[in-house]
Amino acid sequence: MALPRRRFDTLIIGAGGAGLNAALQLADSGARVAVVSKVFPTRSHTVAAQGGVNAALGNKLPDDWHWHMFDTVKGGDYLGDQDAIEFMCREAVPTVYELEHHGVPFSRFADGRIYQRPFGGMTRDFGGEQATRTCAAADRTGHAILHTLYQQNLRARTHFFDEYWAVDLLRDEEGVALGALVLCIETGEPLLVEARTTLVATGGCGQLFRTTTNAHINTGDGMAMCLRAGIPIQDLEFFQFHPTGIAGKGMLITEGARGEGGYLENKDGERLMARYAPHAKDLASRDVVSRAIAVEVREGRGCGPDGDHVLLRLDHLGERVVAERLPGIRDLCRTFLHLDPARDPIPVFPTAHYAMGGIPTDRFGRVVAPARHGPEEVVPGLYAAGECACVSVHGANRLGGNSLLDILVFGRAAGRDILAFLEANPHHRPTEEAAVERAMARLERWERKGEGESPQALRDELQRLMEDHCGVFRDRATMAEGLQRLEALRARIAEARLQDHSRVFNTARIEALELENLADLALAMVTCAHAREESRGAHSRVDFPERDDRNWMKHSLFFLEGARVDYKPVRTRPLTVESFPPKKRVY
């Protein structure tokens, strides 16, 4: 096959915070790096992050990375791997300083230090008083970070392939990663990118749900690529619903709004969180707050004519705080709700937000999968970082401000490990033509002409199905039915047809390919959620309301082949400090 080919030391798929931070490490060290992204880099969804990034800088109140570590372990309901969490919380401090040196326009305290705000689940002294740990650039922290990283990559002359869509990973017989087949969206032509190392940094899969804070492009492509390459996906049943999406629309109102002093109210004008989390109240962990809102609405204490949401109040904070600290959400409220949060309360409801699970990696960003010698064998040359990866630092529930941290820390860690790998493996391996053909077949499948359902309509149906059968509260019967319906839907997707067969900027074709990815991930999510008979973090089973550490303190691994689920133990041993044993989680 006469496919055009390009060769690089490293291929990075994804230009969000994770991909760009890895690229920067590599390009600054002289490696030849290609970054492939389906949208122009600054349009990646990291741009939408609002509230901030956690690091125990102690700019306002005394702080310690060890306290941050405790909060993260507890916040994740003891499913997080403590070696990776220790690493992340220690690295947070130099990582944020490095960002600042790169030019991120952080907000500032009067003494010129980086501004920090309180965020949910963050405490001092291992569960004591509220900490002030979340570093912010007003409420546009993701924008500030993403643009700065892109700018630094321009300085470092990173090679960008903008608006290229990665189709599938290539591995050889021995399982070594060789790069990927990608599609130029503008011309519709495939291109083979051969690389000695490949980093998957494709972000989240929030488009699995209808009402979501995630962008149209967040379709979990990298996770699905790994599934098809024989690599399992870990812990996908843990999916976070953010407590404060704009009701019915899904745009996010940052937790920073509550960090600045905002609170939730039900239709009786009651500050509802006092009942669910007497100590932390509105700054309890997200899973706790989301469930509280869902219960209020279910028990008839919701607001509005349909009683289908609660209110987030910021009107007591004063004009200045809203204008200075929350200008972005003020814009959102004005645009989408025609209200000013400095005066009027905001209608909110839990909204699909974040995948705790993903491609299993170790703390060096290396992809690990079960093989001959155990459950965590390194896949040579393959790396993953960012929301698509599962290190796992978030366990069963991510704390606000820890994802920006995760993508930056592990993006950088992957960059460093890739350099070592490149040194040890100086030569490209021959490309496996059979793998290329398999990837090409995926593209050709959509060339089929004739009558068939439209991928677009099927995507809507998939999103509704996931919302109905795998939402905030779950039980066996609902999920079993969901699985059956999903099987039927997947069969219909296999028969769907495109009407548009043009090459040039064919977005219908891209969306069809994304739909296939979503359908595989939906299967992974419902299958694992159905299998896990306990409640932990974001996974709440009405029929199994308690956490069950004896049977379920373990990670799920979903394999596409045979839709099989396997498990592996949680790494409870940190690097240098004592392990935090599981305790009952109260806020």
Added chain:
Amino acid sequence: MRLEIYRYDPESGAAPRMQSYTVEIRPGMMLRDALLEVKAGDETLAFRHSCGEGVCGSDGVNVNGRNRLACITPMAELREPVQVRPLPGRPVIRDLVVDMSTFYRHYREVKPYLEHRDPLPEQEIRQSPEERARLDGLYECILCGCCSTACPSFWWNPERFRGPQALLAAWRFLADSRDQATAERLEALEGPYRLFRCHSIMNCVDACPKGLNPTAAIARIKAEMLKESI
């Protein structure tokens, strides 16, 4: 409500044309929602979009003669028939998708990254809240291109005039107390074209969906240059 949308497919061999569609308006509907509805019925319509909330900068289009982001343009505000065209002055790839490479090149040319030359402190480089406040109205740019593609000077001199977006970006770094490349930055904008093609027509200010003011930034650069030259 009736929409007239610019259609062009280079593979078809046909000339560009306006195609009419009718969309049922719901309360709170944005132009992006309307375009998605059109696409649900006619999947051949191509346009860029992603975040749906005005932060990614993907969906700049020309609506009834004005450059706007489709996702934050309420249908209720628009005159019927709603004419939707690609951003003006750029080569059209297909339908509402334009080639923005020249726009991005000008951005790269102003070296849009912080240059701090002193040894770095172990912690943050200190910056007072007042110094930081100078970056407000500058750093929020989302690279949507609504401004530069509304600028007559950019239409006539797209290769040589940097355009309002890139000049705003240049000022964002000149204004940063941590940046130490002032002289080079100013020097790089000298000559009759890169900066001085701006005739303060203010189209860019009207067009910016984020309420930013490139014209003011350009005036500040000019003032700064004057200061240096005395």
